Amino acid sequence: MNIGIVCYPTFGGSGVVATELGIGLAKKGHKVHFITYSQPSRLDFFNENIFYHEVSIPAYPLFQYPPYELALSGTMVSTAQYAELDLFHVHYAIPHASAAYLAQKIMEDSGVGIPFVTTLHGTDITLVGKDAGFSPVVEFSINHSDMVTCVSEDLKRETNEFFDIRKNIKVIPNFIDPQKFQKQKKDHFKKAICPNGEKLLVHTSNFRKVKRVEDVVMLFEKIREKIPAKLLLAGDGPERQNIESKCRELKSCEDIRFLGKMEAIEEILSVSDLFILPSEKESFGLAALEAMACEVPVISSNAGGIPELNVNGVTGFLSDVGDIDDMLQNSLIILDDENLEGFKKRAKERALEFDIDRILPRYEQAYFEVIESYKKNR
Numbered sequence: 001m002n003i004g005i006v007c008y009p010t011f012g013g014s015g016v017v018a019t020e021l022g023i024g025l026a027k028k029g030h031k032v033h034f035i036t037y038s039q040p041s042r043l044d045f046f047n048e049n050i051f052y053h054e055v056s057i058p059a060y061p062l063f064q065y066p067p068y069e070l071a072l073s074g075t076m077v078s079t080a081q082y083a084e085l086d087l088f089h090v091h092y093a094i095p096h097a098s099a100a101y102l103a104q105k106i107m108e109d110s111g112v113g114i115p116f117v118t119t120l121h122g123t124d125i126t127l128v129g130k131d132a133g134f135s136p137v138v139e140f141s142i143n144h145s146d147m148v149t150c151v152s153e154d155l156k157r158e159t160n161e162f163f164d165i166r167k168n169i170k171v172i173p174n175f176i177d178p179q180k181f182q183k184q185k186k187d188h189f190k191k192a193i194c195p196n197g198e199k200l201l202v203h204t205s206n207f208r209k210v211k212r213v214e215d216v217v218m219l220f221e222k223i224r225e226k227i228p229a230k231l232l233l234a235g236d237g238p239e240r241q242n243i244e245s246k247c248r249e250l251k252s253c254e255d256i257r258f259l260g261k262m263e264a265i266e267e268i269l270s271v272s273d274l275f276i277l278p279s280e281k282e283s284f285g286l287a288a289l290e291a292m293a294c295e296v297p298v299i300s301s302n303a304g305g306i307p308e309l310n311v312n313g314v315t316g317f318l319s320d321v322g323d324i325d326d327m328l329q330n331s332l333i334i335l336d337d338e339n340l341e342g343f344k345k346r347a348k349e350r351a352l353e354f355d356i357d358r359i360l361p362r363y364e365q366a367y368f369e370v371i372e373s374y375k376k377n378r
Contacts, residue, residue, distance in 0.1 A: 001367060002031045002083055004076065006100065007091040009040040013286045014121035017151070017174050018091040019043050024177070024360045026050045033083050035075055037068070041263070053079045069095040069102075076103035080114050086371055087146075088116035089363075093124040094134055097141035115146035115374035117366060120169075122151070122283030122304070123210070125159050139163040147370040149363075152305025155283040170366060173308070174284045175359035178352060181293035183270045190271035193257070198228040199335050202272040202296070204265060204287045205279075207237025212301075214239075214246055215278040215324055219299075221250050222328045227335060232268055234259040269294035274334055280321050282306050293351035297334050297343035299327050309354075315347040 003025060007018030019040040022032040026049035033051045034040060043052065055075045057066040076088060076099060088103070090096035100116040107114055118141065125138070142148055142165055149170045150156050156169045194200050201220055205211040213233070220231045233243070233256065240258070247253045262268065269275070275291035277300040285306045288298045292309075298316035300306050312318045317330035334343050 001025075001086045001371075002033070003367070004033045004035055004079055004083070004085045004088045005091070006035045006072070006076065006088060006096045007040065009034075009036045009038045009043075013174070013284070014092045014119075014124070015040055016042060016286065017121070018089075018119075020175070020177060020356070021089075021360070021363060022050065023047070024356050025363075028360070028364075031083070033079055033085065035072070035079055044263070051083070069099050072096070072099040073102040073106065076100065077106050080107060081112070085114060087114060087367060087374075089119065089367075090116055091119045092121050093118065093138045093141060095137075097145055098137050101141055101144050113374060113378050115370045117147045117149065117370055118142060118145040119172075120148065120150040120155060120159060122155060122281070125150075125155060125162070125283075130162060135163070139165070143167055146374055147366055149366065151284040152308050154305040154308065158304075172359060172362050172366070173354060174286045174289060175354045175356040176289055176293045176351060177356050178293055181266050181269070181290050181351075183295045183348075184267060186267055186270045189267065193232070193271070194230050196228060198230045199223075199273045200230050200232065200271060201274045201276060201331075202232045202234065202268060202291070203276045204234040204262075204291075205237070205277075207235055207239040207243065209239060210280045211237075211239070212278045212280055212321070213243050215322065215327075216276045217243060217246050217250070217252070217256070219276060219278070219324050219327050219331065220256070221252055222324065223331055223335075224252070224255060226328075226332060229255070229335075231256045232259055232272070233257070234262050234265060234268060236261050265290065266294055269296050272296045273340060274299060274331060275316075276327075276331075277301065277306065277310075278319075278321070278324075278327065279303055279306070285309050289351055289354055292347040295344040295348045297340075297347045299331050299334070309350075311346075311350060315350045316343065 005022045008015045019042045026032045035053045037055045057071045090100045097118040149172045203216045275296045275298045282304045298310045301321045302318040319326040
């Protein structure tokens, strides 16, 4: 198949999943065309089946705000015509699904049809999509997609609860490539960070309020009162300055390292003992899955779709959002040397249930179904 993938090219979950999916499809022989405003962050190598089409936005004085959605639709049309695409797969509802709808109608007007699949990832529904200015567009775009998928049962429930959805939403969970995300021999890293055998905790995110990174720091402060520990914070975002100020206030900066955005996050995960994900909203928890694949158990909130991944008492523990004391007790159970290896082993086993080789065929089947259905209904 010739597949056009539209996504945000960022470190966020939707962009990562879209890029990894495209890479996986290309390895299986499909031709994959990425359409976005800059090259996706994980698309950093050559593959004969992967193509990148940049969306350029004209700078006219008339436009107070760049009309990205219109430029995206135009690029989608020209790419589909040139590459003879079989379908579009758009990730994140705004503005990709509405841009796909417009592109589809433009092409149908010239006698050429192309279906599109929309995958919902989370904040496009739970946060942005609920904005009064966007919600009618989100609802319309979902209902006029040829197929809709989402990454968890919880996100499906919330989408149907908030919007008047007339489409069946197919749940296809996120995935990992176990060849990339696996425990590596990086003992020298661990020794450099934890020279005295301290336990190493890690959190990765885009440092938005919904991620509750301050809870990570507060939990770490309580843990290090009990046992020697260090904390790595990977990622960047609007809350970083506040978090740095909090670390200084707690006088814990010497035990916390801010790593910024990292490509090879699996190297850090390979030396970590515990992953912390206290999010207020989390449709799936891709960062936790990546950690589990590297044999890192998870302390998390029970928000959204996380319980569909992190099995309480098996791969880690779940706590109510903001319940730092409960997270503390659970963390100490995992970090006990008698328990740690068992949690690590079970985290890895659970992660392998989301192997890309298991999930990718479900997308391929969805593509075949939507192409056939679209042809019949035209």
